[in-house]
Amino acid sequence: MKFLTQLAQLPPEYNPFWAKEPGNDALLWIFLTIGVGIVGMLLLTRVPTRARRPIVWTFTFLSGAFYVIYYLWPMPIDRDAREIPQGFVEQGGFFMKDALPRVADIANVLTFLLLCLGIFSLTKIHSARVVKKQKDWFFSVVLLVAMVVMVIVGYWDYILKEFNDPNALLTKAENWGTVNYAYDLLFDGLIQQMDAAMFSMIAFFILSAAFRAFRIRSVEATVMMASAILLMISLMGAVDYQWSELIKGWTGDDPAHMLNNLNLSQISGWVKNYLQIPSIRALEFGVGLGALAMGLRIWLGLERGGVSV
């Protein structure tokens, strides 16, 4: 434990491999990590089926155990960087606190490997579809071309801005070259606009659904509709304001007058605070308990779906 504490507390001048400066051996370590990841995955595919479950469970358990222990172990508060831990509990706390960012880094590396896996899988499936000329193969071509073009242009733009622009001239559009314009066209001109267009379509469906399906057919539907209309009106600042001015006129601007309760913001606030928020809280509580139960099952290897291979 002492060794681990010391390891976690290495001062920056030791320059451990996880804190390599970009431009030194960082690229070597990145490729080494990718290589180890690929070899690891290939080795896992060679492992006998019976051994896969224990391997997956062991890694799952160790990963989960770190966070569980981190949550339960007493942690140092307002610790000085040069402070030396005393005793087992303090050493453990120091180690856990120092190790947490490294564990988060491991999760980031795994995320990267998963991204690679996703790209590989996408390329494999859609290439096969194109080669075999399966149904809608043309869309697969569009997907593959879009992916490749975006990756190339995106990285090219990134390299130009990050490594070839020491005076940050490319932050201004007037200094852009073809690649920067191409990236801007693809990202801001296409992806982002399509993103906005897709989302804005919801408005049409909501209006259509409001007209066709929002009908008073039961008491529940009536209550729901009344509260929905009330909340919608309260979002319309002009209506809310004019109504409150009207009430002010009736009450003579007396804040203690009973009629102030008829303010739309008061009513909608009451609906939100006493009906909506408690309901959401109850829902979240249920979801939280479910997530906890599911997490425990996966962590302890009881969930077949969690560790099945």
Next chain:
Amino acid sequence: MSTPEKSFWDKAQTLDRRVLYAVLIVLTATSLFFKTEIPVNPDDSSKDLYVSLMTIDPSKTVLIESDWTNSTRGESAGHFEALMRILMFRKVKFVVYSIADAQAPQVARDALMRIQEERKGQGLKEYEPWVDYLDIGYFPNAEGHLQAVGNNIRTAWGGRKERDDTGKERGIFESPVLSNVRVVGDAGLVVVVSASATIDIAVERLYGKVPLAFMVTGVMGPNALPYYQAGQIVGIGVGLKGVYDVEYMMKYGVNYRPDGATKAKVLYKEDSVVVAPVTEGTTMDRGARYFLPLHVALTLMILAIIFGNVAMFASRRKKKEAK
């Protein structure tokens, strides 16, 4: 046997949806041309948000978690731009980072550049990267990352480098923006501008360590309001109404009475709190442009619901009478 002729109400119930779509497009698009100032009573949560932003210690850095893309720009862009304007007016240094969507940093960067251009056009000081703000990009693994930030921000962000004002690449904690941040609690405020569930993670991992404020979409509002009610966040702007509320307070302040005025436009729960308006640059912009279309769209929605129900009851009555 001839089929009975359909009444007006029967036909109304089966109205072609394209008619509804056309009405929606025409009315909302037309109303977009009018940038109007509509008097409002800002929500209490928006008032708390504005008061928090306007009373942060300017020597403290604000951390902005920008997790929105253009799919929610109608709301989130307004939130983000208003936040930028307030912080730049108050000369507060800030850091922008994202944890939910890899596209989010570029979208935030574009919005920041828009505000910079606007300030340049108005003859106001532009914020300088490295000196006044840092844009440190995307961090994957939201849950693990925010936990690491809460645990030790210096190690969680220790690997990030940015160019300083001379063009040399240096660790971000050497920047004047973060040099005074040793632990996350040294930041003045963490503001989450989000259209996703990262608000939950922010509360789970950072609550109690640093004050939190949210600027969220209308859809995420109900999820976020329990945190406000429980006092876990200092303020929250919800949806387009939230954007307009903040812009309105930027123009008129809170409990603020200009010379000669007998009453403040926006009253606050505490009489002793007086927050001045933002007196430089633009105050009412995106919220003011979109607030009228919001009114139009909501009115249309309410009318559609009422008309649909009236048609249903009228049609039923007709059928009963025919029998």
